[in-house]
Amino acid sequence: MKKTILLIAFFVLSYSYSQNFDTFKNLYNDKNIVDIKSIKTLNDFDQKKLSEKEIDDKIKSFMTDSKIGNFDIPINYSKLKYHGKKNPKEIITFFEAGFDHDMSFVNKPLEIFSFDGVWIFVDNQEFKNIINVFFAARAIQILKFKYPEAYEYLLKPDQVKLGYDKLDSSQGKPPLNKMNPIISFDKSPTKIAGSLWNLKLASKPTLDYRGTKNYENTLNCLTSINYETVRPKEIYKKEDELSNYWLYLREGLIESITHEFIHHYVTNFKFFDMKGGFVFGKRNDSQDQSFQVDVEEAMVINTAETYLIRKGGLSDDLLNFNLGIKYQGKKEILQDLTIASNKARYDALKLLSPPTSDSFDYVYRFYFLD
Numbered sequence: 001m002k003k004t005i006l007l008i009a010f011f012v013l014s015y016s017y018s019q020n021f022d023t024f025k026n027l028y029n030d031k032n033i034v035d036i037k038s039i040k041t042l043n044d045f046d047q048k049k050l051s052e053k054e055i056d057d058k059i060k061s062f063m064t065d066s067k068i069g070n071f072d073i074p075i076n077y078s079k080l081k082y083h084g085k086k087n088p089k090e091i092i093t094f095f096e097a098g099f100d101h102d103m104s105f106v107n108k109p110l111e112i113f114s115f116d117g118v119w120i121f122v123d124n125q126e127f128k129n130i131i132n133v134f135f136a137a138r139a140i141q142i143l144k145f146k147y148p149e150a151y152e153y154l155l156k157p158d159q160v161k162l163g164y165d166k167l168d169s170s171q172g173k174p175p176l177n178k179m180n181p182i183i184s185f186d187k188s189p190t191k192i193a194g195s196l197w198n199l200k201l202a203s204k205p206t207l208d209y210r211g212t213k214n215y216e217n218t219l220n221c222l223t224s225i226n227y228e229t230v231r232p233k234e235i236y237k238k239e240d241e242l243s244n245y246w247l248y249l250r251e252g253l254i255e256s257i258t259h260e261f262i263h264h265y266v267t268n269f270k271f272f273d274m275k276g277g278f279v280f281g282k283r284n285d286s287q288d289q290s291f292q293v294d295v296e297e298a299m300v301i302n303t304a305e306t307y308l309i310r311k312g313g314l315s316d317d318l319l320n321f322n323l324g325i326k327y328q329g330k331k332e333i334l335q336d337l338t339i340a341s342n343k344a345r346y347d348a349l350k351l352l353s354p355p356t357s358d359s360f361d362y363v364y365r366f367y368f369l370d
Ligand SMILES: [Zn+2]
Pocket: 259, 260, 263, 297, 300
């Protein structure tokens, strides 16, 4: 019953976005999730005879509207791979203790996709998850084409900057490190999105084809989207839940991915970005336990918003929502430098900032997207 209501609600929504009812009915009735290919958009074209790059170029040419929420674009199906219903550890290397404990919610058979090197996990083949996979792939495409700096640093799977030099091979070569970006739709975050990471250090070297010894470490950067939270309503303020979620998928998701992967940036680049290294070290600081919630959060919001506003594309609803959180944090927690602990945090971050400016927005920010 609930699914029927969902289907009808989506019909109304999808109609207004030129995506027809038959498409959704077929998806719901057909158990084969790879039928994601039958999702229609206004700018569909025959992808069969084109190369991957030709398809990308054509999709890119449809991204002309000033707002990303308005992009009505297909995804590049040649990049979407379905890996079946499997436990992620059958496909990706995980550090078992963390996988069993922190990441236990993905330690089970999931529907696993990848798109352009980014993993996408969903629980099951329910209708809503087919939409989730489609929009995750769409978000990856938009990041790559419209926000290329964010894509390069945050999502590109071969972007490897782990600094685990202690595992250098005996030949003095750097370790081969691998970063797996993962977008998972699950119920783990208390807010709409959250992130966890899992690092598996290679315990012994592997030999490459030349017989050279290498250590291959794996860092899994998991970003979870909780699509059942009420947060999209707080952003978009529409009456019904599905309208809010629909709007969220079209633009809010792109902001969520950027935000969560900036947290991953701190983990990933901690040996290369001194400010990132300082923030990473504070995650386990017993003297300043709220640093991560207060300061890292403010820095991530500030970094993401500064970049996304400069590049353009977000709606006023989404911008105002995030700026509201940012200014609340700034006002209540960070700005009052007469409080000794706030002053200590500010001074430490100021020392790690180029001496260009001492403003809050400058000191409480990472610069890699500038
Ligand atoms: Zn955050």
